Amino acid sequence: MSLVVVAGALANKPGNGGAAWTRLSWPLGLKRLGFDVFFIEQISATACTDVAGARCGLERSINLAYFTEVTRRLGLEDSSMLILEDDSSAGKHWNDLVDLADQADLLINISGHLAIDALKYRFRTRVFIDQDPGYTQFWRRDGLAEDRFRGHHFYFTVGANIGAPDCPIPTGGIEWRATRQPIVLEQWPVATESSPSRFTTIGSWRGPYGRVIQNGLQYGLKAHEFRKFMALPTISGHLFEIALAIDRADDADVELLRHSAWTIVDPQSVACDPFAFRHYVQSSGAEFSVAQGIYVETRSGWFSDRTVRYLASGKPALVQDTGFSRNYPTGYGLVPFRTLDEAVRGADRIVGDYPVHSRAARAIAEEFFDSDKVLAALLRDVGVTS
Secondary structure, eight states, X not given: OOEEEEEOOSTTSTTOHHHHHHHHHHHHHHHHTTOEEEEXXXXXXXXXXXXXXXXXXXXXXXXXXXXXXXXXHTTOGGGEEEEESSGGGSGGGHHHHHHHHHHOSEEEXXXXXXXOHHHHTTSSSEEEEESSTTHHHHHHHTTOSHHHHSSXXXXXXXXXXXXXXXXXXXXXXOOEEEOOOOBOGGGSOOOOOXXXXXXXEEEESSOSSOOXXXXXXXXXXXXXXXXXXXXXXXXXXXXXXEEEEOOGGGHHHHHHHHHTTOXXXXXHHHOSSHHHHHHHHHTSSEEEEOOOHHHHHTTOOOOOHHHHHHHHTTOOEEEEOSSGGGTSOOSSSEEEESSHHHHHHHHHHHHHTHHHHHHHHHHHHHHHTBHHHHHHHHHHHHTOOO
């Protein structure tokens, strides 16, 4: 049986249920395909904190507690390891990690998270998974995050349009292979009890990264896109709710959202782990969301793994077009928009013919994002079989 090691950030993002699904769908999907799978994560000692937010050792940290609980509940507790990334990362685990790397047929390195060269280079085949198209390539052009980027044999991206004539994201001489966000469908059954007119999403106001300036162009943040659609609830008359992580410095935006009839809830209350996240998605009627400005403005084709989970749950998705409409069927189940008027019409269409949109949403997830199909295609591409 082939051994695949997946590396990604879980303990580094405690309380972020969506991020957990983004990473752990890979080992869960690979197990379904019959692979022997191991999940590893490196964490800096400076990232380890206790429940009060004070820095502490790994053993007492909320990071380790979160990692242990999530992997246990998803059946990965005996095939996962969290390690410190400094010199003490060796410790009692180093020899085990070296043996694991030497035996593995493949490393799937999500966002290049495993950056310890002494370990990474022991894997005979190394695959980089780009989850942030535009950011990744522009950073590389500027010589940033090279420790995460270098040393891979294959580079995959969820930016399906990178390399297209109308996509300004630089390839940097790399053959960027398109892949999709995998979802283990059995973890996300269709959920039918919800109000069709309740649109929700989960996210952060500004996103995890700052602005990117390239060739005199400034690529915007998610907040800039959201402001264009603030009036949507009052114009459409439907319910719009967002589980929003937002800084106190953006209180003025919070007031504008509330004035425009948005319901704002705390993501730590409704999506603090992958199971709460799943409940929140599946109790929604549909998703409404904008995207990071850089994904939209570069026409990258980026597609949210959060949206994939709405679709799989039978929840239609009304989402800002990043150029993905050239890659997936749209109109039913998946409704893209570029303008406020298009968003209003899209919401009305979903609510007005909800059962059809709900069935179409699940069908899109099954056809395009089923982990069996997505991961099998990637493995064929890199020459690894079970």
